[in-house]
Amino acid sequence: MQKTTILEQKWLALIALHYYQITGINNTQLYIDFVKRNLFDNLYLIRKECYEVIRSTIFFNPKVVLALLDDLLEETNPNALLYCIAILKDFSFSLTEVLTGSAYVNLGDFNKNHRLKNSFYSQLITRFQCALKKQEEFKSNLLRKKSFWKKTKNRTNPIPENIESFSLQDQLLYYEGALNARNLSRAPFKNKVS
Amino acid sequence: MILLTVVAILCLNHQMKFHTFWTTDNLGEERSKVCYEAHHRYFHFYGDTYDIDFFAWLYPYQEIQKISDRIAKEYHDRLSERSKTNLKHFLTYWEYLAQENLFPEFFLQKPKEYGLTYEKLLQKKKREECDLLEIFNTLTLEFDPLLMEPAEAGHEDLEEIFNHLANKAAERYNCCVNCQTLDRSDEKEFLNY
Numbered sequence: 096m097q098k099t100t101i102l103e104q105k106w107l108a109l110i111a112l113h114y115y116q117i118t119g120i121n122n123t124q125l126y127i128d129f130v131k132r133n134l135f136d137n138l139y140l141i142r143k144e145c146y147e148v149i150r151s152t153i154f155f156n157p158k159v160v161l162a163l164l165d166d167l168l169e170e171t172n173p174n175a176l177l178y179c180i181a182i183l184k185d186f187s188f189s190l191t192e193v194l195t196g197s198a199y200v201n202l203g204d205f206n207k208n209h210r211l212k213n214s215f216y217s218q219l220i221t222r223f224q225c226a227l228k229k230q231e232e233f234k235s236n237l238l239r240k241k242s243f244w245k246k247t248k249n250r251t252n253p254i255p256e257n258i259e260s261f262s263l264q265d266q267l268l269y270y271e272g273a274l275n276a277r278n279l280s281r282a283p284f285k286n287k288v289s
Numbered sequence: 290m291i292l293l294t295v296v297a298i299l300c301l302n303h304q305m306k307f308h309t310f311w312t313t314d315n316l317g318e319e320r321s322k323v324c325y326e327a328h329h330r331y332f333h334f335y336g337d338t339y340d341i342d343f344f345a346w347l348y349p350y351q352e353i354q355k356i357s358d359r360i361a362k363e364y365h366d367r368l369s370e371r372s373k374t375n376l377k378h379f380l381t382y383w384e385y386l387a388q389e390n391l392f393p394e395f396f397l398q399k400p401k402e403y404g405l406t407y408e409k410l411l412q413k414k415k416r417e418e419c420d421l422l423e424i425f426n427t428l429t430l431e432f433d434p435l436l437m438e439p440a441e442a443g444h445e446d447l448e449e450i451f452n453h454l455a456n457k458a459a460e461r462y463n464c465c466v467n468c469q470t471l472d473r474s475d476e477k478e479f480l481n482y
Binding site for chain 1: 302327330332334346347348349350351389391392394395446460461480
């Protein structure tokens with residue numbers, strides 16, 4: 096069932112993952128292969144459903160998502176980078192949401208355990224730095240190719256030089272502001288395309 | 290506060306919409322319906338197909354000609370708020386992204402996901418009344434939905450087509466039935482219990 100080419104079964108397998116991953120994931124490598132196969136599907140429906148699966152894994156077993164991010168960052172496909180940025184943003188958002196108590200999900204000891212919190216922050220920041228380097232390459236490659244990309248402005252927020260003096264939570268927020276690959280696209284859609 | 294959402298049900302194999310309904314968020318129990326024509330499985334989309342852009346998202350993103358044909362047909366059939374020039378930009382942009390192998394969901398506006406409170410529901414206007422003849426004209430099919438696939442339309446023998454389609458339908462039907470009665474032991478490969 097995991098390697099089917101039939102549309103209905105692909106969709107059903109993804110929906111099943113939503114519910115069955117709550118208790119935990121045994122084999123992370125199988126999970127990563129399964130998710131990566133569906134993330135690069137041709138159909139939007141399956142890509143969307145697969146991305147929502149990852150969103151729920153962030154809450155229930157976040158260590159698996161870190162392994163997935165490492166796997167995606169090694170690829171040369173630009174879509175992998177775009178997914179990475181989206182996942183990283185959701186991850187940091189959910190972390191801050193859980194820690195401030197505005198989320199209605201209870202993660203048990205995660206709220207009280209400060210070591211666990213800080214380890215997740217520091218692990219996320221290394222991934223953010225990797226993604227930022229790749230994002231700049233991606234932007235420069237796109238700007239070379241066609242004329243209508245040039246009309247966009249660089250709207251990302253700059254990172255301060257003394258960033259290491261801030262707390263880990265603030266560092267994450269700065270990196271989150273700097274990652275904005277999607278801002279590339281907004282202006283050219285309104286302009287005329289030849 | 291209770292949120293309501295519009296849900297469109299459609300068959301991705303036929304690329305047709307069957308109906309829409311309003312629900313709250315617990316959809317898990319109604320997911321196993323099957324299309325009567327060829328035993329395809331229905332797909333639930335959160336949101337509705339009022340916008341013409343929606344039909345672009347039903348096809349694989351590389352098949353540009355199918356998408357443009359479908360959008361032109363939908364534009365001809367119904368009234369919409371989108372202007373023609375705006376749709377042209379949408380399609381040219383989509384084409385450029387497909388050539389670069391970039392997924393359009395990162396660069397274009399995604400299909401809307403509707404959410405309404407009860408207060409907004411009361412403000413919603415009624416649909417304009419139509420003549421019966423207009424309704425019948427929209428309901429009648431121009432061609433047989435079974436012969437929709439272009440690769441099989443080239444064959445002239447109807448028997449070959451029907452045999453081929455029957456085999457396909459049987460295969461899909463078995464898939465759907467087997468999914469409902471899966472053993473939990475098969476799922477243990479990467480899941481904890």
